[in-house]
Amino acid sequence: MFLDRVKISIKAGNGGKGSTSFLRTKLTMNGGPDGGDGGKGGDVVFVATNDMNTLFSFRFKKKFVAENGEDGHQKNQTGRSGKDEVIQVPVGTVLINPKTNKIVADLSEDCMRFVALRGGAGGHGNAYYKSSIKQAPSFSQTGEVTEQKEIILELKTIADVGLVGFPNVGKSTLLSVVSNANPKIANYPFTTIYPNLGVCEVLGETFVVADIPGLIEGASEGLGLGHYFLKHVERVRLIVHLVDISECEGRSAVEDYKIINSELAKYNADLSKTKQIVVFSKCDLLEKEELDAKIANFTKELGVKEYMCISSYTREGVEDLKKKILENLKKIPKKAALAVEDFEFDKKDSSSIEIKRLKDGSFEVSGGRIDGLIRGVVLSDQVSFAYFQTRLKEMGVIDMLKEKGLREGDTVTIKDISFEYVE
Ligand SMILES: Nc1nc2c(ncn2[C@@H]2O[C@H](COP(=O)(O)OP(=O)(O)OP(=O)(O)O)[C@@H](O)[C@H]2O)c(=O)[nH]1
Numbered sequence: 001m002f003l004d005r006v007k008i009s010i011k012a013g014n015g016g017k018g019s020t021s022f023l024r025t026k027l028t029m030n031g032g033p034d035g036g037d038g039g040k041g042g043d044v045v046f047v048a049t050n051d052m053n054t055l056f057s058f059r060f061k062k063k064f065v066a067e068n069g070e071d072g073h074q075k076n077q078t079g080r081s082g083k084d085e086v087i088q089v090p091v092g093t094v095l096i097n098p099k100t101n102k103i104v105a106d107l108s109e110d111c112m113r114f115v116a117l118r119g120g121a122g123g124h125g126n127a128y129y130k131s132s133i134k135q136a137p138s139f140s141q142t143g144e145v146t147e148q149k150e151i152i153l154e155l156k157t158i159a160d161v162g163l164v165g166f167p168n169v170g171k172s173t174l175l176s177v178v179s180n181a182n183p184k185i186a187n188y189p190f191t192t193i194y195p196n197l198g199v200c201e202v203l204g205e206t207f208v209v210a211d212i213p214g215l216i217e218g219a220s221e222g223l224g225l226g227h228y229f230l231k232h233v234e235r236v237r238l239i240v241h242l243v244d245i246s247e248c249e250g251r252s253a254v255e256d257y258k259i260i261n262s263e264l265a266k267y268n269a270d271l272s273k274t275k276q277i278v279v280f281s282k283c284d285l286l287e288k289e290e291l292d293a294k295i296a297n298f299t300k301e302l303g304v305k306e307y308m309c310i311s312s313y314t315r316e317g318v319e320d321l322k323k324k325i326l327e328n329l330k331k332i333p334k335k336a337a338l339a340v341e342d343f344e345f346d347k348k349d350s351s352s353i354e355i356k357r358l359k360d361g362s363f364e365v366s367g368g369r370i371d372g373l374i375r376g377v378v379l380s381d382q383v384s385f386a387y388f389q390t391r392l393k394e395m396g397v398i399d400m401l402k403e404k405g406l407r408e409g410d411t412v413t414i415k416d417i418s419f420e421y422v423e
Pocket residue numbers: 166167168169170171172173174184185186187188189190191192193213214281282283284285310311312313314
């Protein structure tokens with residue numbers, strides 16, 4: 001089975017907890033705080049590889065979670081960072097944000113990496129909170145907790161050349177004679193059910209050819225398998241348009257050619273600008289005069305000036321075609337990587353503070369800046385709570401609350417902590 005679009009869920013590792021501990025040795029009964037910081041959580045990283053050519057491996061495994069950071073230790077030892085979750089995808093995979101349907105990364109080359117999610121920061125150990133006033137803080141910070149996200153992987157084959165044409169015109173046969181690929185070939189339409197890739201060698205150089213199956217009239221609107229595979233033509237630099245000039249199936253070569261071109265244009269107007277080489281296939285089935293007559297009719301009807309004749313059976317014209325393709329490719333620059341939008345997933349809001357007055361007259365404080373602070377609060381711990389209140393004052397939150405009408409005795413809720421305000 002060929003799988004070229006899949007939605008998966010990803011989650012970076014949480015940060016480890018900071019440690020609360022005090023130095024104890026034979027000589028120092030009550031040493032200073034020595035709780036180390038928690039380790040950072042692992043990132044979620046995508047890496048492109050030429051070793052895969054479908055997204056098949058994502059059919060069953062759809063959830064990817066990076067390791068959490070380890071908690072901090074005594075003696076100022078920082079916890080170990082969580083291992084990154086490295087997800088291998090075939091070259092040509094595009095990552096899409098399901099919320100916006102926009103591309104966030106285009107992994108168009110082997111070994112290209114994209115860090116989709118960053119691991120949560122580790123919490124500070126109590127040693128971090130030591131100051132001249134607070135000699136023995138008995139609290140530490142918890143690690144940052146990360147959220148699970150969804151992302152779409154879509155494979156858009158990266159080939160230099162796309163082989164297009166009606167079903168059964170001999171695309172796969174041609175691919176099998178010009179490249180190392182070994183596709184299924186049979187005398188009925190839709191033999192090929194997913195794009196095959198092959199590497200072609202000529203004059204000491206190589207290029208990649210993709211056999212794009214399933215194009216018929218209406219493909220751009222979803223008929224056949226065409227719509228599904230047209231995306232693989234989007235990125236080729238050169239189209240080899242195969243036309244069965246023998247007309248052995250009773251269709252007209254002129255009509256076939258028109259239909260395929262109109263489907264390409266309907267799918268994406270830019271595809272009409274991609275350079276095409278017109279190649280007549282199955283030339284061995286016609287006598288010379290008949291072949292010449294059919295070609296003359298074709299070129300006259302369509303105004304096509306450049307074309308090639310081949311037979312994958314007798315190999316006539318095949319070497320010349322390979323050379324012609326190479327010659328053309330040399331003149332056509334590689335397509336630029338796709339435009340990407342800024343990835344919002346790992347953008348952390350560390351600055352916002354929002355205050356709401358609820359119906360019952362109490363106040364609710366939220367926002368990214370507050371989330372960072374709240375991680376350090378152990379409710380049952382007096383010292384920790386006092387520290388929390390001081391920080392609220394320092395950050396200007398109390399003043400902001402007062403502006404909104406906060407008075408002594410009012411209730412303030414921050415996440416799951418509620419307390420009564422006292423001057
Ligand atoms: N006589 C002759 N027959 C050919 C030639 N090339 C292909 N064929 C035959 O045409 C039929 C279709 O060939 P395929 O290569 O499977 O065609 P395709 O375009 O890949 O077809 P689909 O995958 O079904 O879209 C097969 O029976 C081939 O043996 C050729 O050059 N000469």
